[in-house]
Amino acid sequence: MARYRFRDVRRFGPVQVATYTDRHGREAHTAACTAPGCGWSGDYLDRAAAELAATAHRCSPR
Ligand SMILES: [Zn+2]
Secondary structure, eight states: OTTOOOEEEEEETTEEEEEEEOTTSOEEEEEEEOSTTTOOEEEESSHHHHHHHHHHOOOOOO
């Protein structure tokens, strides 16, 4: 989404974690899997939670 400015992007395996400022001006964190066909992603209030989710994610190929 173009209106979000991602920063501190880090990669954990196929999962990328980024911090951004949402439309309310609050800091938010997202984790998204970049593996083709996976589509897993999540939003978190804490950076640590996003990173934990990223490292715990296991792709389940179809
Ligand atoms: Zn995945």
